[in-house]
Amino acid sequence: MKKLNIFYYATIWSFIIGICCATYLNLINFIINFVWHVLFDKLPVPSQALPFFICIPFGFIIGILIKRLGSYPLTIEEVLMSVKQEGKINYHNWWKSLTLGLISLAAGGSIGPEASTTVLGSGMVNWLGDRLRLIAYSSDWKWNHFWDTIVSKKQLKKLPKFSSLFKSKLHQKVFCLIMVMIGVVGAAIVFKLFPEEGLFGIHHRHILWQWRYSMYVIIPLIVGWSFGMFFLWSEKWSDYFAEKITISPIIKATIWGIVLALLTLITSYALYSGEFQIVPFVHQALQISPLFLLVIAVIKTLSTNIGFSLGWRGGKIFPSIFASVAVGAAIAQFLPIMPVMCVAITVSASIAVILGKPLLTAILLILLLPIELAPVILVSAHLAACLTKVSYSFRQKNN
Incomplete structure (x- = not known):
């Protein structure tokens, strides 16, 4: 029964994580459009001057946040390196990547959303893995703890690794694949309900092979x-x-x-x-x-x-x-x-x-x-x- 509860718990949260990642990507486009086409749209200045009214003040804000919070968001390479060396990422700093990622993108920086999205997505997945460990080895966990997002570091140190929840590596891979697919479904629903113009897909064009x-x-x-x-x-x-x-x-x-x-x-x-x-x-x-x-x-x-x-x-x-x-x-x-x-x-x-x-x-x-x-x-x-x-x-x- 407990294993079934763990599966249900992982399924629901994987779905929510997919929704959160897709919502974040839509939020980026909304904020960029708001800053560049709504907030400053009525300024009595030529369009060529608009970047000076946006990029310079935002640059100052970015600098202040870097001085206070550090260099964020982490890059995809930094996330992969952290996972490789420590087997996890520090998801407790997710809000730093979210804040600086959104501000740099809103300011018109020549950067993509993939870095901050990777940090947030992998952080939520890492958090879910830790929650599953707590559930699996906790004797008093109940469904009323479902929305409890706090993870005790002291408790985690005493618990076995995530891989110990499975009989074999194959079971672990199958489980993770199912959860990823559920997350993709959650993201797809958001993109369907709130469509944004995108590039990804199967494109066709007649090619003249000469x-x-x-x-x-x-x-x-x-x-x-x-x-x-x-x-x-x-x-x-x-x-x-x-x-x-x-x-x-x-x-x-x-x-x-x-x-x-x-x-x-x-x-x-x-x-x-x-x-x-x-x-x-x-x-x-x-x-x-x-x-x-x-x-x-x-x-x-x-x-x-x-x-x-x-x-x-x-x-x-x-x-x-x-x-x-x-x-x-x-x-x-x-x-x-x-x-x-x-x-x-x-x-x-x-x-x-x-x-x-x-x-x-x-x-x-x-x-x-x-x-x-x-x-x-x-x-x-x-x-x-x-x-x-x-x-x-x-x-x-x-x-």
Whole structure:
């Protein structure tokens, strides 16, 4: 009977966690729209001046919060590292990631919601695992404790690990898979009830396979790989210089608010993650000069990495995809192959380098690009990963 209660408890809370994650993503879009199109919409200033009235004050607020709370939200890499080293994440600081994540996104930072969403989602899952341990090894637990969210650290230290709740690893994996699916159902219901324009899905497009031009595909592959390396180089040096600048985080974040506002005078694409801009951008990219497309890609890259290093933290996946699309569209104007194929190869190679995981890259991009290009995406991502390994080995030998 107790095992059945645990299953019921996990099922209900998994459903709630899915709802919470989807609600958070919708909340982000609502807040961005409120700040940029409602709150400051009636200001008697030109649209070009609006970023100065938003980015600079928000930068100051971000700096104050960083000084008081620390560098949040955590990145996906930091979450994975914590799980790998400690077997868990500290979900007690979830509100810090929520607060700084929302403010940085609302301010128009060139960052994605995936970082703060990962922190919140994994934190809730970790909390649920701890609650299940308490229930399993508690003699007085009753259903009236269902909404009790407090987890005693002292009690947890005395209890066996989460894996001890299952007879085997297979049972544990099946249980976790079922809970994940239930969470996905909860998220899907929210997205259905409160639909937001999104990119993910199965997209179709007729592809004209012109094999006589197949020799040209090496060009977007090399360019995409090179841009991915540039993105990583920018990330590395942005972090390096930010660490060398010994000034208050308040000044750092405010300075970036000023710089970000100035960058919008060149292109408005310096703002936001680019997630909801990719589709309209692709439709008009071929009407933009190749040189300006490269300028957009560089500004987006620097806006993401330098801003992150100066305190405007968040995800980098969608900004890097957007920047890679700009590069692919620029190259496509000089090649006889289909523009969408050129963009797909460029983006696949670039993101495979940035993420370092070709299969994950392929899965992500197959949900963004036409499904007919899946073989091209898979091959391009793996070739870029191989090229990275060869390049790394070559540098190691020379050093």
